[in-house]
Amino acid sequence: MDRRLFLSRLGAGAGVALAVTCLGSCMGGAEPDPSGVPVDFTLDLNQSPNLQSKGGFMVISNVLVARTVQGEYVAATVICSHEQQKKVVYDKAGNNFHCTAHDARFDVNGGGLNAKGSKNLTVYHTALSGSTLRVFSTSL
Ligand code: FES
Structure with missing residues (x-):
C-alpha cells in the first residue's frame, strides 16, 4: 500500500x-461540571457503609453521593454554585442538598430552593446494578 x-x-x-x-x-443534555472534569466511577455498596442506610452520604473526589430518605441514590458536586465553596452536604431532614457556608439549598435534582441556591447545583446520574453503583455525568 x-x-x-x-x-x-x-x-x-x-x-x-x-x-x-x-x-x-x-x-x-450535557450537564455543566464546575470542575470541568467528567465524572464516571463505581462504588461497591457493600464497602460503602455510609450509603447502606437511608439519609447517609459520602464524598469522593468532590462528588457527594447520598442515599435519600426514600432510598434512592443521588449524586451532586460538593462545589456550591454560590461561591464555589466545597461545603455541600445531604440534609436528610429536608431531603435536599445543603451548603453549610451560607445556607444555599438545592433539591435532589439540583434545583435551587432559596436565593443562595438560585444558580442550581450540578448533579450526576446514578445507576444501580446489584451492589454496584455507577455515578456519571452525561458529558462522557
Ligand atoms: S458558598 Fe455555598 S452558600 Fe455560599
Whole structure:
C-alpha cells in the first residue's frame, strides 16, 4: 500500500471513530461540571457503609453521593454554585442538598430552593446494578 492510500484510509477510519464516539457521548443534555472534569466511577455498596442506610452520604473526589430518605441514590458536586465553596452536604431532614457556608439549598435534582441556591447545583446520574453503583455525568 502506498503512503497516499494509507493516509486516505486512516483519515476515513478516524472520521468514523470520531462519529461513533460522538454519537455515544454527545447526545442528550450535557450537564455543566464546575470542575470541568467528567465524572464516571463505581462504588461497591457493600464497602460503602455510609450509603447502606437511608439519609447517609459520602464524598469522593468532590462528588457527594447520598442515599435519600426514600432510598434512592443521588449524586451532586460538593462545589456550591454560590461561591464555589466545597461545603455541600445531604440534609436528610429536608431531603435536599445543603451548603453549610451560607445556607444555599438545592433539591435532589439540583434545583435551587432559596436565593443562595438560585444558580442550581450540578448533579450526576446514578445507576444501580446489584451492589454496584455507577455515578456519571452525561458529558462522557
Ligand atoms: S458558598 Fe455555598 S452558600 Fe455560599
